[in-house]
Amino acid sequence: MQGILEQCEQIRPEFMRLWEKLVNIDSGSDYSPGLRQVAEIVGEFCARQGMEITYHPVAAADGKCNVTARAAGTGTKSILLLAHMDTVFPVGTAAARPFRTDAEYAYGPGVSDCKGGVVLALYTMHILKKMNNSSYRHVTCCFNCDEEISSPDSRDLIMELAKRHDYVLCLEPGQANDGVIAWRKGVAKLKVTVAGKASHSGSDPDKGCNALLELSHQINRISMLANRDKETTVTFTKMAAGDRLNVVPDYAEAWADVRAVYAEELDRIEREAQALAASATVAGTRTAVELRRGRPPFFPNEGTQQLIDKAKKIYAELGRSLSQSGAGGGADANLAAAAGAIVLDSLGPVKGGPNHTADEKARLDSLAPRLYLLVRLITALGGEAAI
Ligand SMILES: [Zn+2]
Secondary structure, eight states: OHHHHHHHHHTHHHHHHHHHHHHTSOOBTTOHHHHHHHHHHHHHHHHHTTOEEEEEEOSSSSSOEEEEEEEEOSSSOEEEEEEEOOBSOOTTHHHHSOOEEOSSEEESTTIIIIIHHHHHHHHHHHHHHHTTOOOSSEEEEEEESOGGGTOTTTHHHHHHHHHTOSEEEEOSOBBTTTEEEEEEOEEEEEEEEEEOBOEETTTOGGGSBOHHHHHHHHHHHHHTTOBGGGTBEEEEEEEEEOSOTTEEOSEEEEEEEEEESSHHHHHHHHHHHHHHHHSOSSTTOEEEEEEEEOSOOBOOOHHHHHHHHHHHHHHHTTTOOOEEEEESSOOHHHHHHHTTOEEEBOOSSBBOSOTTSTTOEEEGGGHHHHHHHHHHHHHHHHTTOOO
């Protein structure tokens, strides 16, 4: 295994150059020119590794696309690598604070989330090629352009690919404690609307049916559907009612951010919120609730745990210990898991600061270990070799 680690260390200058190049291209989810540029660089890199490239244009014919690259091997199992090309940062961010490094970290917009993961996937394929190692049936890399806006144009592609691969390895940033992600919550929005009856709040307050007052009762009751033991949260974050001080409001609405590790919990919240809505505290009001589901849960499961156990053994070859945790935020791992695949997430370079902010950074000393981990995981899983 020494040879693999050496390769991972030797590749570092090249890795850094490509990382810098990609970070310095603005590629916010809505900035098609930058996303196109990143897609072409990524596609050309994979083509040089002998992979078969497909560009998947998305809705608007402005160049924005997802990219898949496929390598065929001689092993028994197929593996999908997932990393996204888009960032949360607007045009001009790369010029304002371009890629830079110090002794410990690399900085720049998207350096950790998720361009570090993109480059890690690319150099993993490069190292496998250099080693003449193709002990997998297929490796497909999927680089999408819209993860940060919940993957509207890559969702179907990811789910379809996930179904056709034995394992899905996601390259979201490694967790700060050198960890991987074993589960991610599913996300839903709960909309609560109350219809009441307007009335003059001075002369006839009792003739009105106060939608705002009923909504405040409903918010209290529905909030209590959260279940800490199951990590299910119901957090009201937005509310609107009334527009004049002297009128009893006849309409009110509120939104809650709902998150759950288990899909059944989302079903329960929907059912029980509807039951609560059916009984009004303020006579004459009518409440309706609607649960809009976003990314489904990537729930804890045995397949993922087995992957983590393998990854821990590989990491131990380097004298490192890999930690595992869950996350409240969704990602493309949720889609792959919902499609039935065995998924492991957060295999990218280890993050150093909070992502989606100007303090985003990635640990430089995690590059070689994380490259090693991915190369070894692919070779071990691809041929189902014992670790
Ligand atoms: Zn990400």
